[in-house]
Amino acid sequence: MNAAVSHQDIRDMLLDAAGLSLDKLPMLHVIFDRMATHCADGLRQYAASQAYYSLSNLESGRIGDMLEMYEANAVAGVFHVPEWDSHIIVGFDRDFVFTMVEVLFGGDGSEPPVDDERSFSNIEIRIAQALFEQMGKALATSFALVKKATFTFQRLETRMDFAVIGRRNNLAIASKFLLQAINRGGEMFVIIPQSALTPMRQRLSRVTADDVSTRDPNWTRHIRSEVNRAEVTLRVIMEERQVTLGDVADLKVGQVLKLQATPRSKMKLESSDHPLFWCTLGQAEGSYVVRVEDPVDLEQEFLDDIIPR
Numbered sequence: 001m002n003a004a005v006s007h008q009d010i011r012d013m014l015l016d017a018a019g020l021s022l023d024k025l026p027m028l029h030v031i032f033d034r035m036a037t038h039c040a041d042g043l044r045q046y047a048a049s050q051a052y053y054s055l056s057n058l059e060s061g062r063i064g065d066m067l068e069m070y071e072a073n074a075v076a077g078v079f080h081v082p083e084w085d086s087h088i089i090v091g092f093d094r095d096f097v098f099t100m101v102e103v104l105f106g107g108d109g110s111e112p113p114v115d116d117e118r119s120f121s122n123i124e125i126r127i128a129q130a131l132f133e134q135m136g137k138a139l140a141t142s143f144a145l146v147k148k149a150t151f152t153f154q155r156l157e158t159r160m161d162f163a164v165i166g167r168r169n170n171l172a173i174a175s176k177f178l179l180q181a182i183n184r185g186g187e188m189f190v191i192i193p194q195s196a197l198t199p200m201r202q203r204l205s206r207v208t209a210d211d212v213s214t215r216d217p218n219w220t221r222h223i224r225s226e227v228n229r230a231e232v233t234l235r236v237i238m239e240e241r242q243v244t245l246g247d248v249a250d251l252k253v254g255q256v257l258k259l260q261a262t263p264r265s266k267m268k269l270e271s272s273d274h275p276l277f278w279c280t281l282g283q284a285e286g287s288y289v290v291r292v293e294d295p296v297d298l299e300q301e302f303l304d305d306i307i308p309r
Contacts, residue, residue: 020194025204031142032175038138047103051181058175064168067160076163077132077156083149086196087165090135096179096186097124103181146203237268
């Protein structure tokens with residue numbers, strides 16, 4: 001046996017026994033953050049309601065211990081990754097599945113959430129399977145930052161005892177994601193054996209500026225275009241005054257309220273109760289107009305509110 005290969009095998013065995021340190025693998029956080037973004041983007045074309053994914057936790061432990069906490073409360077998908085010569089697990093807990101069903105069928109959250117321990121229905125299983133196919137694509141795109149890999153969905157399991165990807169006492173990395181949609185939520189998890197990540201540990205230990213700040217120029221332009229097309233309401237305030245509730249109760253139809261403002265007074269331009277500019281009043285072609293003069297000093301506005309002049 002080649003001595004160099006033998007030494008390398010021994011080092012890998014020692015690393016596997018000790019377990020990978022997540023603190024020394026910062027690229028994993030980048031990869032799974034990217035996966036959360038891809039999952040949310042992929043769901044937009046199927047759901048009318050906005051859904052948000054966020055990486056909530058990244059931890060290491062035994063595969064059996066990780067799966068045990070989801071027993072009878074989740075559905076798991078087993079994926080084969082030939083480039084790693086390994087399998088991984090992607091799982092959805094019960095709340096995740098029920099929330100996704102409502103989102104995909106146009107629910108708005110007005111109905112009370114499902115709160116029972118029944119088995120998953122055929123429709124829920126089929127939706128979970130379709131989502132697993134999307135997760136495979138999201139994983140492939142995210143891990144391409146360090147190494148191209150293919151995540152092939154093989155089977156779906158509702159019993160965690162059958163979600164076998166190796167010995168249950170083998171070490172693994174688990175990433176957990178929170179789903180938020182229609183005022184509800186759920187949890188998705190990804191379990192990857194440490195033996196699959198060990199050969200990539202050097203790449204996973206380095207973070208470059210390109211890895212964390214890569215932007216899609218087409219997506220950036222699309223976002224900017226959509227933001228610029230958003231409709232907002234502008235309001236011009238001539239004068240504000242404080243009165244008592246009794247004064248308001250005494251108001252009568254036809255009563256005239258005298259304003260201290262004059263055509264030369266500055267008026268405030270607001271949007272969504274947020275002050276923007278000071279303006280002056282004028283006329284043009286028989287209509288009242290305002291001319292933008294100066295931006296509102298928000299700091300001074302705050303001081304004026306707490307220390308009246």
